[in-house]
Structure formats: structure tokens, C-alpha cells
Amino acid sequence: MTRRVTVGAAGATLITSGLLLGAAHPVTAAPSEEAPDCDEVACVALTFDDGPGEYTDALLDTLAEHDARATFYLLGSKVGDHHEEVRRMAEEGHGIGNHTWKHDDLTTLSHDQIRDDLARTDRAVAEVTGERPRSMRPPYGALDDTARETIPHPMVLWDVDTLDWQHRDGERMREIALDGVGDGSVILFHDIHGTTVEAIPALLDDLTERGYHFVTVSELFGDDLEPGTAHTDARSG
Known part of the structure; x- marks a missing residue:
């Protein structure tokens, strides 16, 4: 059973509004093990905001070593300087989400500003991977009626905030x-902090020992990941 907050759905035409795919073709993910069935085993979605950045490649190395999938909520303004990392995310089966162009609080923007911001970020990702992000995360988790009515993507929040951006302490984050x-x-992390990336290997070991499997947001929510809905976590039972 999915825990979610249903909000007003945007028109279907907004889903692709302003999105023009460039010459890029969809990235084909490298062969990997089939995603676990989250109805049968315990699953968690590790999510990383505000990148890509200087530590992202090291994080991707760690995830590969642990056979772990994650979801990256990217700032469109950073994609241009990190094409290789973004393409690698897609190739290695990670999820890619829209975290706006430069982390503006959507509750301070108009309908048109929100639409244009998200479309610009969608384009930046699509120019690298060939596909637009499947979901988005509002900066600060901030939503108001205008944002809810405008955002065409499924909105993914979190139920575990590690506050890694605040304390910059890897052990506290774990x-x-x-x-x-x-x-x-x-689970919410930020891969722009070296302390976070350094702490991830031990956390992955800890969670693996507890029986958790690491999946993307799309794999965790499945068909419940719908436009017009804000999700916090998925619970089975």
C-alpha cells in the first residue's frame, strides 16, 4: 500500500510542455540483475539531491560496487558541466529526477515560471540521456497550490531526512x-557533500545486513508513481 498525498493533476499536455529532445538517443542501461520484487523483499530508495557535482562519480563507483540503484534529483544548471556523470547514471540503471534549474523555492514562482523552470531542466537531462526525468522533487519539499496545479511530474518527497546538509557528519547521517x-x-541525501559520499559505503553495508534491497524511486512505487501526486514513502501490507 502506498502512502501518498493526492493533489490536483496538471493537464497531460504540460507533461511535455517546453521539452524538445535533442539529437541524443535514449541511453541503454548496461546489463544488470533484474530489479527485486518489492512485494516480496524489503526495499528502500536512496535519493541524492542538488547534484551532479565533484563527488558524484565516486558515489557512482560505490553504488556499482554494492549493486545498488539510487535516484538522483538533479539541478538542470549543473547538468551541462557533468554530462559524463549524468550519462553514467542512466547507463548504470539509476533513476534521474528533476530538482528544478537552480533550486528556487517553487512557492515563490508563478505558474509560468514553474512550468518553464521544469521544462528547461527536463531538456537539459534529455539532451544527455534521451529521456526526460520521470519524477521531480521540489526544493525544500516546498509546495503550494500554484506549484501542485502546475507540476506535471509525479512529486517525490521523503520519509527519512538525514540532514546531511546541516551537520556534515557522516556518522550522524548513518x-x-x-x-x-x-x-x-x-531516504534523502545530498551528493554535493564529501562527508555524505564517504559515509555511504558503510551505510550500504548496514542496510544490506538488515535485509534491504536498493531500488530506484520508479521501482519502489511502480504504477503508484502518478502525475499529480506527492509521494513520501511506499509501505507494503
Whole structure:
């Protein structure tokens, strides 16, 4: 059963509004093990905001070593300087989401500004991967009626906030994640912080020992990931 907050759905035409795919073709993910069945095993979605950045490639190395999938909520303004990392995310089976162009609070923007911001970020990702992001995350988790009515993507929030951006302490980040995690959790990190990336290997080991499998947001929510809906976590049962 999915825990979610249903909001007003935007018109279907907005889903591709302003999105023009460039010459790029969809990236084909490298062969990997089939995603686990989250109805049968415990799954969590690791999500990383505000990148890509200087530590993203090292994080991708760590995820590959642990056979872990994650979802990256990217700032469109950073994609141009990190084409290789973004393409690698897609090739290695990670999810890619829209986190706006430069982290503006959507509750301060008009309908047209929100639409144009998200479309610009969609284009930046699509020019590298050939596909637009499947979901988005509002900066600060901030939504108001205008944003809800305008955003065409499924909106993915979180139920475990590691506060890694605030304390910059890898051990504290791990403690928060381990204390709050449950089957179906969406855990929030920021891969722009070296302390976070350095702490991820030990956290992956800890979560693996507890029986968790690491999947993308799309794999966690499946058909419940719908436009016009804000999701926090998925719970089975």
C-alpha cells in the first residue's frame, strides 16, 4: 500500500510542455540483475539531491560496487558541466529526477515560471540521456497550490531526512538513516557533500545486513508513481 498525498493533476499536455529532445538517443542501461520484487523483499530508495557535482562519480563507483540503484534529483544548471556523470547514471540503471534549474523555492514562482523552470531542466537531462526525468522533487519539499496545479511530474518527497546538509557528519547521517528506515522508505541525501559520499559505503553495508534491497524511486512505487501526486514513502501490507 502506498502512502501518498493526492493533489490536483496538471493537464497531460504540460507533461511535455517546453521539452524538445535533442539529437541524443535514449541511453541503454548496461546489463544488470533484474530489479527485486518489492512485494516480496524489503526495499528502500536512496535519493541524492542538488547534484551532479565533484563527488558524484565516486558515489557512482560505490553504488556499482554494492549493486545498488539510487535516484538522483538533479539541478538542470549543473547538468551541462557533468554530462559524463549524468550519462553514467542512466547507463548504470539509476533513476534521474528533476530538482528544478537552480533550486528556487517553487512557492515563490508563478505558474509560468514553474512550468518553464521544469521544462528547461527536463531538456537539459534529455539532451544527455534521451529521456526526460520521470519524477521531480521540489526544493525544500516546498509546495503550494500554484506549484501542485502546475507540476506535471509525479512529486517525490521523503520519509527519512538525514540532514546531511546541516551537520556534515557522516556518522550522524548513518545513525539518522538507520533509526528511521523501514520497508518502502525514501531516504534523502545530498551528493554535493564529501562527508555524505564517504559515509555511504558503510551505510550500504548496514542496510544490506538488515535485509534491504536498493531500488530506484520508479521501482519502489511502480504504477503508484502518478502525475499529480506527492509521494513520501511506499509501505507494503
